[in-house]
Amino acid sequence: MRDLIERLYREQTLPPDKLRTLLTCCDDEHLSLIRQKACEVAQTHFGNSIYIRGLIEIGNCCRNDCYYCGIRCSNRAIERYRLDKEDILACCREGYALGFRTFVMQGGEDSRSHDEQMIDIITTIRQHYPDVAITLSLGEKDTATYRRFYEAGANRYLLRHETHNEQHYRMLHPEKMSLSNRLRCLNDLKDIGFQTGTGIMVGSPGQTIDHLIEDILFIGDFRPQMIGIGPFLPHHDTPFADRPTGSLKQTLLLLAIFRLMHPKALIPSTTALATLVPDGRELGILSGANVVMPNLSPSQQRHKYALYDNKASMGAEAAEGLKLLEERMKAIGYIIDKSRGDYPGTSDPL
Numbered sequence: 001m002r003d004l005i006e007r008l009y010r011e012q013t014l015p016p017d018k019l020r021t022l023l024t025c026c027d028d029e030h031l032s033l034i035r036q037k038a039c040e041v042a043q044t045h046f047g048n049s050i051y052i053r054g055l056i057e058i059g060n061c062c063r064n065d066c067y068y069c070g071i072r073c074s075n076r077a078i079e080r081y082r083l084d085k086e087d088i089l090a091c092c093r094e095g096y097a098l099g100f101r102t103f104v105m106q107g108g109e110d111s112r113s114h115d116e117q118m119i120d121i122i123t124t125i126r127q128h129y130p131d132v133a134i135t136l137s138l139g140e141k142d143t144a145t146y147r148r149f150y151e152a153g154a155n156r157y158l159l160r161h162e163t164h165n166e167q168h169y170r171m172l173h174p175e176k177m178s179l180s181n182r183l184r185c186l187n188d189l190k191d192i193g194f195q196t197g198t199g200i201m202v203g204s205p206g207q208t209i210d211h212l213i214e215d216i217l218f219i220g221d222f223r224p225q226m227i228g229i230g231p232f233l234p235h236h237d238t239p240f241a242d243r244p245t246g247s248l249k250q251t252l253l254l255l256a257i258f259r260l261m262h263p264k265a266l267i268p269s270t271t272a273l274a275t276l277v278p279d280g281r282e283l284g285i286l287s288g289a290n291v292v293m294p295n296l297s298p299s300q301q302r303h304k305y306a307l308y309d310n311k312a313s314m315g316a317e318a319a320e321g322l323k324l325l326e327e328r329m330k331a332i333g334y335i336i337d338k339s340r341g342d343y344p345g346t347s348d349p350l
């Protein structure tokens, strides 16, 4: 096991059978070794800095029906909301004053007319704040829409592929969604010039070690600039309400594997991880993550963006809790870096 970890560290890849060994036979001692190596690699590229992104959850209106997600369109029990232009600009004003230089606008997969509004909002943010990075996470769109988002001034796009296995994809999504369209979107985003992020939920229902190997190999080939990894957490009003949460150890192991395979990637320590265990944020960073995304959404709306039960959005998870986050990072030897934190080597980021 020690040799495998050394090899992954040196070569930044492993053949599928060795990945299987790593995923199935990693005991606590080796988990701690691989996490240590992952931190070393992250520190080589980012020092002890952790980038922050202001997360604005712009709305929970969604036409998709993903079986795992609390804002799926079949869930009639949640109150839907949509932030308007003024609400979003107010979040940006507050975030900018707090020092944020990346805004992440995430939401359900909303209508075409909402895409038009988003183009106007992106254009306005770009005019008001020429020095910020604008990240979007708005789901699957056609190529022309992605291009218009980019031309309006967006720089980055997060779209987890969720699973690279067709059968597993079918278990997680209804018929009208397809893995091929998800992958088409990811290729479009990269071709257009977005810094592109993808990723998976760890322990999503039906996920096997073989699926994880497929995901690792896909992400290895795709070379995204950002990798989003968090545990699956159930939501009580979904078909997966009774499924177990993803495992903490497997999430940390995967974070470390991705850091060793993608030394310069921007890898967040996710809200789902911070929801799973109280020190999840710290454990993620101590497994090679280098980004945190405090919540900048209006506090009265936060509970409505309920992807899973008990989602953390206050305290160190909240933009207004930045001081607390800074203290918690300091306690594990890291500092908050308020620069926009592009993927290393990105040319002409503005």
Ligand code: SAM
Residues within 6 Å of the ligand: 068, 069, 070, 106, 107, 108, 109, 137, 138, 139, 140, 158, 159, 160, 162, 200, 201, 230, 231, 232, 233, 234, 235, 272, 307, 308
């Ligand atoms: N609609 C956009 C999309 O599909 O990419 C962005 C919003 S979507 C809610 C953001 C991410 O939340 C998904 O990619 C998924 O991985 C994650 N998510 C949704 N439900 C979850 C759950 N029950 N547990 C953990 N993560 C979940």
